[in-house]
Amino acid sequence: MPTTAPKRVTAADVARSLGISRATVGFVLNDTPGQTISDATRERVIAEAKRLGYRANSAARALASGRSRIVLLVMPDWPLDHNLRTNLDEASLALDEAGYSLVTMTPHVGGKAQPLWETLSPDVVMGLGPFTREQIARFRAAGVEHIVPETATEDGFALDELSDGPALQVRHLIERGRTRLAYAGSADPRLADLLALRRESARAEIDRTAGAELVTTADVDASNAAECLAAFLDAEVDGIVAYNDDIAALLLGAALRAGVDVPGRVAVVGHDDAPVASLLVPSLSTVHIDIAGLGRYFAQMALTAAAGAPVPTTRPFTTAELVVRETT
Known part of the structure; x- marks a missing residue:
């Protein structure tokens, strides 16, 4: 029965x-x-x-109080890497301590699912950067009162560099006596805008420094890492600036399989200080960023907005620190 x-x-x-x-x-x-x-x-x-x-009854309580105690973070279509996971974990923890739940969603072009801002009645809708005017209009039509940031742009997400990580990578390699540098980017199309920012930041630092040059660049993935490394070595590159630790790890693995001495023949420095960086042999020099602090800052912005108070108009500068290990 x-x-x-x-x-x-x-x-x-x-x-x-x-x-x-x-x-x-x-x-x-x-x-x-x-x-x-x-x-x-x-x-x-x-x-x-x-x-x-x-x-x-959470639905009845939300109806009676006018609050769902939900913060909806509308994400760009990025891979969930170490930095982003850390950011979300810290923001979620800080919101939970204040009695709020963090919910994330990533809208996709042509997606059929009903947007969560229409079904959850979130107290706050947040983004990692400005929304488009069309997005804000949709939030308002769904009854969302608090949107962070409220300022719209025609093109939507406006990236800004939160640290001097790429400059640190370049300066470290030059201090190690490396003068012919390559920039190794990611082949993931979802990272194109972020990659452009980091690559141009590294290029600008090289241009400011006498005695070093950016010899070549390449976008690396698991299928072409060995080929990219061979091209770097053919161009007599002696230092590689990698977009992140995953890209650096791919090149390091290719070098080890080919019998290339790292850092003797070529030095490699990553970015983000992902757990894999310290586990590799040789261990990977990288850049550590206080991304956890940024996650707590985002949570505070949401809580301020939920209380109806003005949110800060500028984000904090996120400190970057070079972590020197065996690949440089």
Whole structure:
């Protein structure tokens, strides 16, 4: 025989069990301000609700309070790498401590799913950069009151460099006596804008420095890492600036398989200080960024917006630190 789901315990059940009014129980369970309910009654209600297995109806509570206590982060279509995971983990933890849940979604061109800002009634919709005017109009039409950032651009996400990581990579290689440098980017098309930023930052630092030159660039993936490394060596490259640690690891692996001495023949420096960097043999020199602090900052922006207060108009400069290991 099919089983039936147990009946949900309601505030009325708690009131009936205690022999007090439904209104009193509701005031206690909803923590309604301005009510003169004794501590003894409040404790009785909470204890009985727990004994009966009462669980708040989150939809009803959101309707009554006008708040869902949800922050929706609308993500660009990026791979979920080490930095992004750390950012999200820290933001989620900071929001959870304040009683909010972080939900993420990535809209896709031609996607059929109903947008979460229409189904979740989030208190705040956030982005990692400016939204398009069309996106903001959709949020407003769905009843979203707080949007961070509120300033729109025609093209949407406006990237800005949060650290001097690429410059640190270049300066470190030059300090190690490397003068013929290559930039190894990612072949993942989702990273094209971020890659352009980091590559141009590295190129600008090379241009500012006498005695070194950017000999060549290449976009690397697992299928062409050996070929890219061979091209770098043919061009007499002695230092490789990698977009991130994954790209650096691919080139390091290709070098080890080909019997190329790292860092004797060519030095390699990554970016992001992913866990893999310290596990490789030789271990990978890289750039560490306080991305966790940025995640907490994003959470604070959301909480400020949810309270109806003006959010900061500038983001903090995220500190970068060179981590010197065996590949340089």
